[in-house]
Amino acid sequence: MTTSSLLRSPPFFLTPHHPNPKTTTTIKATISSNNNTPPAIKHRRPADENIRQEAHRLTPSIHTPFSAKYVPFNADPSSTESYSLDEIVYRSRSGGLLDVQHDLNALKQFDGSYWKSLFDSRVGKTTWPYGSGVWSKKEWVLPEIDSDDIVSAFEGNSNMFWAERFGKQYLGMNDLWVKHCGISHTGSFKDLGMTVLVSQVNRLRKMNRPVIGVGCASTGDTSAALSAYCAAAGIPSIVFLPANKISMAQLVQPIANGAFVLSLDTDFDGCMQLVREVTAELPIYLANSLNSLRLEGQKTAAIEILQQFDWEVPDWVIVPGGNLGNIYAFYKGFHMCKELGLVDRIPRLVCAQAANANPLYLHFKSGWKDFSPVKAKTTFASAIQIGDPVSIDRAVYALKNSNGIVEEASEEELMDAMAQADATGMFICPHTGVALTALFKLRNSGVIKASDRTVVVSTAHGLKFTQSKIDYHSKAIPEMGCGLANPPVNVKADFGSVMDVLKKYLASQQ
Numbered sequence: 001m002t003t004s005s006l007l008r009s010p011p012f013f014l015t016p017h018h019p020n021p022k023t024t025t026t027i028k029a030t031i032s033s034n035n036n037t038p039p040a041i042k043h044r045r046p047a048d049e050n051i052r053q054e055a056h057r058l059t060p061s062i063h064t065p066f067s068a069k070y071v072p073f074n075a076d077p078s079s080t081e082s083y084s085l086d087e088i089v090y091r092s093r094s095g096g097l098l099d100v101q102h103d104l105n106a107l108k109q110f111d112g113s114y115w116k117s118l119f120d121s122r123v124g125k126t127t128w129p130y131g132s133g134v135w136s137k138k139e140w141v142l143p144e145i146d147s148d149d150i151v152s153a154f155e156g157n158s159n160m161f162w163a164e165r166f167g168k169q170y171l172g173m174n175d176l177w178v179k180h181c182g183i184s185h186t187g188s189f190k191d192l193g194m195t196v197l198v199s200q201v202n203r204l205r206k207m208n209r210p211v212i213g214v215g216c217a218s219t220g221d222t223s224a225a226l227s228a229y230c231a232a233a234g235i236p237s238i239v240f241l242p243a244n245k246i247s248m249a250q251l252v253q254p255i256a257n258g259a260f261v262l263s264l265d266t267d268f269d270g271c272m273q274l275v276r277e278v279t280a281e282l283p284i285y286l287a288n289s290l291n292s293l294r295l296e297g298q299k300t301a302a303i304e305i306l307q308q309f310d311w312e313v314p315d316w317v318i319v320p321g322g323n324l325g326n327i328y329a330f331y332k333g334f335h336m337c338k339e340l341g342l343v344d345r346i347p348r349l350v351c352a353q354a355a356n357a358n359p360l361y362l363h364f365k366s367g368w369k370d371f372s373p374v375k376a377k378t379t380f381a382s383a384i385q386i387g388d389p390v391s392i393d394r395a396v397y398a399l400k401n402s403n404g405i406v407e408e409a410s411e412e413e414l415m416d417a418m419a420q421a422d423a424t425g426m427f428i429c430p431h432t433g434v435a436l437t438a439l440f441k442l443r444n445s446g447v448i449k450a451s452d453r454t455v456v457v458s459t460a461h462g463l464k465f466t467q468s469k470i471d472y473h474s475k476a477i478p479e480m481g482c483g484l485a486n487p488p489v490n491v492k493a494d495f496g497s498v499m500d501v502l503k504k505y506l507a508s509q510q
């Protein structure tokens with residue numbers, strides 16, 4: 001079959017999944033004629049076939065009409081510089097960032113409603129690899145990778161939480177949503193990008209490319225995701241961590257997953273510099289978001305948000321920013337949906353930074369004049385304690401092209417916002433507290449209206465950052481009011497004492 005004929009009729013692997021009567025994916029219960037015997041269950045695949053083998057049988061290696069390559073980021077249209085995704089390259093010839101460019105003309109052979117129904121048909125299944133929120137968009141992510149090479153934990157498809165009480169009580173909003181990207185395999189949004197990067201590494205190693213291990217610098221979440229996906233694939237991982245600057249829960253993740261953990265007496269920016277130098281010398285593949293492959297996975301969270309709103313576009317999306325890959329990934333996901341006819345506009349983006357690590361905020365406030373890195377100070381939002389973000393150019397591009405805004409949060413603001421959210425039933429990380437602070441500020445100034453549909457991106461699970469909550473609720477933070485602290489009450493273990501405190505408590509709740 002030629003490429004053009006493949007394009008004219010949607011090939012089998014592109015058709016929204018319809019059960020095949022012979023190899024049916026539907027688990028059929030056959031009602032027995034005898035009502036006393038349980039119905040016989042017919043499985044979609046034989047007992048000795050796993051889901052990878054099933055995928056192989058249903059979609060044997062097919063030549064896909066879609067493709068992607070590396071190009072210099074925001075290159076002049078006359079540029080011809082490009083690289084295959086099978087090359088090991090992180091920077092353009094001029095030293096600039098790279099971007100993964102998809103063959104949009106091939107993707108445009110199918111209209112927006114086609115892509116919507118294809119993506120919708122794959123949500124939440126165990127069909128390899130499409131049950132993953134990332135790989136359900138495979139044609140837009142890494143179209144050419146063989147499903148056999150994919151390393152996935154069925155990541156993505158994360159909860160879109162309607163923040164009903166928080167929105168009503170604190171902001172007068174009734175269409176406020178928190179996209180819980182941290183309710184994920186390793187507890188942060190990094191899984192979305194890491195499944196793509198480690199899958200490509202798996203492919204490169206099978207092609208005998210010089211990749212012995214994969215390495216990253218990290219404030220805790222990238223390292224957790226890298227080590228988990230590498231462990232799943234049996235690939236060595238090496239993580240560069242700033243000593244005493246990440247949470248215990250984050251530190252134990254790569255240790256448990258068998259990574260080679262380097263604890264370095266520097267900050268994240270120092271680790272990033274070192275890992276860049278080391279990966280230029282040794283056969284270690286760089287897994288930070290400087291590597292544009294990561295963003296191809298992360299952009300699917302934006303597509304997923306649209307999908308969860310039945311392809312209606314929210315007014316605002318607020319993302320906490322550190323190394324600044326994710327804000328661009330969101331822009332890219334939204335922009336691709338517009339470009340390919342799934343939606344007719346994109347939301348306005350807000351990037352939220354901790355005031356103690358705010359180089360993008362300062363740049364925005366200066367009217368995008370010359371950018372200067374900062375020395376990031378300690379922040380409870382430790383995963384975004386980054387002063388020299390590698391994706392600064394990508395972030396500026398995303399914000400300029402989405403009529404975007406940058407906000408910042410002081411330590412007290414972000415901790416109070418986190419406590420308020422938790423008190424309404426969430427259990428968020430401090431970075432999400434930064435994003436919620438941005439929302440408070442933009443609501444107070446009237447930029448975000450009460451009726452605006454707004455999505456706050458929650459980037460990690462609160463359980464990774466319990467020490468910050470313990471400090472807050474025990475009022476152990478110098479110079480912070482901790483106004484919502486809710487410490488436990490020590491009570492004598494006798495009936496009278498317990499009754500006394502409970503009566504007092506119930507009276508205060510009336």
Ligand SMILES: Cc1ncc(COP(=O)(O)O)c(C=O)c1O
Pocket residue numbers: 188219221222289320321322323324325326327383384429431459460
């Ligand atoms: C929990 C969390 N939130 C937000 C961010 C910011 O993402 P980015 O570095 O892509 O700006 C990171 C990592 O930097 C993170 O780990």
Ligand SMILES: N[C@@H](CCOP(=O)(O)O)C(=O)O
Pocket residue numbers: 190216217218219220221222223287288289290322323325383384
């Ligand atoms: N928060 C990140 C910082 C590194 O970001 P990356 O997206 O460039 O890997 C982390 O968890 O390490």
